[in-house]
Amino acid sequence: MASSWSELAAREHRASVVVLAGGVALYAINVYLTTSLLPNAVADIGGEELYSWTMTVFLVASVISSMLVSLVLSRFGARWAYVAGFAGFAAGTVIAGLSPTMVVMLIGRGVQGLAGGLLVGLGFAVVRTVLPARLWQRSIALMSAMWGVGNVVGPIVGGFFAQIGAWRGAFALLAVIALALIALTFRALPAGSGEASSDGVPWGSLVLLTGAAAAVSIASIVDGAATVVLLVVALAAGAVFVLYERGASNRVLPEMTYRGRSPLRWIYLGIIVLAMVSTIEMFIPLFGQRIGGLGPLAAGLLGAAISWGWTVGTLSSSGAESEKMRRLVRVAGPLILGTGLAAYGLLQVNDPSVWVIVGWYATLLFAGTGIGMAISHWFTAGMRVSTDDAEAAQASAGLNTSQLIANAFGSAIAGVLVSLGGPDVVGSARVLTFGFALLALVGVLVAFREFAAAKSWQLGASAPRERGVEL
Template identity: 60%
Template sequence: MTPGQAPGNGQAGTWRRLFHRDHRAPVIVLAGGVGLFATNTYVTTSLLPSAVAEIGGEKLYAWTMTVFVVSAVISSMLVSRSLERLGGRSSYLLGFGVFAAGTVITAAAPTMPVMLVGRCVQGLAAGLLAGLGFAVLRLVLPEQLWQRAVALMSAMWGVGNLLGPVIGGFFAQIGWWRGAFVFLAVGSVALAVLTLTSLPAAASRGESPGEGVPWLALVLLASAALLVSVASIESSPLLVAVLVVAASGVAAAFVIRERTTSGPRVLPESTYRGRSPLRWIYASIAVLTLASTIETFIPLFGQRLGGMSPLVAGFLGAAISWGWTVGSIASSNVDGDRGKKLVRVAGPLTVSAGLLGYGALQIAAPSGAIQAGWYLALFVSGCGIGMAMAHWLTAGLKVAAQPREAARVSAGMNTAQLIATAFGSALAGLLVALGGPSLLGSARVLSFGYAVIGVVAVGIAVREFTVARRSGPPPAPAVSDVPPIVRRREARRSG
């Protein structure tokens, strides 16, 4: 019997077992951290116009997302250090506590600059919480439940995309937009209380002291994210192109620094060395995340081209996230190496097919049937992202057997997603500008341009399969690597 595997259970585990009383509380904490991040993102978007009408600062409107993303990128790269020094429980308590503090600042903000301070604090906590989920997963669940748990955490983005506009829209409608942030702060405190009784106090007892913080790498990546975020709010196509090129140069400097340094790194050393599949896993996660950022402009197209109301257009924008949720959960049933490889190729192909369909349906004065086709095409594209992403994230968790290295691998997956989100927003804006001045032309260029991303993801998947075949399967984890909390729970169940 494999360490950490309960007798009589299938290798892949079941949803029922994931929510068994032995696992339910930690699973809620892990999923809740990601859900808090996602819900906060969409809550802010939906109520920001009401906030600006009261406190002013319209010129700083777009920066509410800029400071949030940049600070989240920084904190996401500190996940492994936090686990090494504080452990899983304290790291989560820190994340929920800081998030609550930032949310209170945002709720009480009398001016836009104060709100930006609150958003920065929120971002620091959100990046930590999103990354902790994939890292602490190994410490509280047996391996055969990882794929289900990853699918659940991935699906929380779809949940956030549904709840965020509803919560933000409700409080904005009743004239108390600050109440939405109070609601999120209360939710953060509730998750912190649950954390006290459900997570282990130490993540890696007995490990060697953590390495120093790679501050130069942090500055380079944060600068790249900031440049891309600025590019996404500029109207001049030339200036956008210059900023994206500059951001790419800074990102290249980050890679060079990571490859050549003998000091601490943001990503595991194996990302840049030998035949490790890790670089391809990170690349696939980033490219699939990049494809999802097309949803930034979907509500705009729905309102301007389809004549939809803001609410209906918002639901259209959520189609990708809902498809992501369905794809993640449905593909978690796929087991076996062959099946997983097929899913990793079929997923991005589905993404491209959906986006090609969406682009082909962009016509002037679309009928109701055409608009329904928009939703279906975007939903299909989201399913492709979800079905492939769930398996790439699981593959990343299995690359490293040692807990300390696994924590760094997990943090890198979250960092790749955040960086891709920042770059994707700029890329979407650039394609929209290139397709102008007609909004119909912008919609087509954006859709067809993003369809190419799926083809790129297929190429990365094929390349990773080649590397994996040459390198052979990863070594099985030693009994000592199975987290004690998992061994105790499985012993109780089998005894």
């Protein structure tokens, strides 16, 4: 049965949808809001030498909590898991807003990250139990679109409070929103879990994956050989993580990820590719100012073009209901992304004309559309891969973990490519853009590999088709 946006917004689903989307929106808005007001905060409380660590601490904390989503759900249920997430986010935001020094700010950012990673992961895990299956794709599309909303609202709100000299007020506003969502959570979500059981914290996997994320995050703020060494360490830690998980009894990702020809591993990889490429937006405003001579606002809007395209692509492709259309979207998305970035790279020239700059906006918007149309369908594919509640909850939580890890790796790789293309800014822009365009095209190969794995999985002895799973 086909779904519609009006059905998702119906009275019986509205409160649940607001909570799920609100958790993702808080995370996304916070990322871009903090970036826009940090210069003012540093001018007030000092600690410029720790500037880069505000994102490093937040990201690593998010990765850690994203791996604990299934455990938190099994022990506390959807309602109390969300309450803990919103309350923790509010507490971290208050600490950051009241911080007298940068060290205290980092503590607040760490608490924010732990709560934020949990909130984003909960959205993709809880949707299976609070909404009917026919609404999953629409709800996933809505949650994915919140990243685009964050990229627009975050800089505007943060910039406004910074402009009036009241950067702490921006954090206060976020805390109030988080508390309001707590009140809504009690009405919207069930008290029971109905999700997953767990034997405990997967310490081995958590340490290895967190180590990899930390190495990549640090690699993005150091130079030269240290960056290469840290990337190698991160890759080694990631490889050991996979080997460890294959034989572990208590793991982050579901056992079926490593079983036979399971398509789940390719689903995760498809998300990783798209999420890594999306991190190019962190350098787009810099290129706009240095190459095009754009002002801060115009350059910020240029960086937001990818997220706007992401939102457009997500919402416009959410009506793809048949499996054939879902697969077509997952192939077309990375093709559009790679093509758009390649076109943007070709437009990187010294002293660009007005029409060339207009072309920057158009090609980035086009590229972002490719991310949006594909990534939400990868998330839905992961949710449909099993009907077992425990396994499906782990698979859903792994979707978010994959995206957060990819963001960390993507940011570091982007920094490396920018350095390789220097010292000329146009050279940096071209190397980064063409490099990520090639990475985007890898997503096409991943999609076809997942299709083959899904078909083989269906025909196998333990095939999901035999268990009544719709892929």
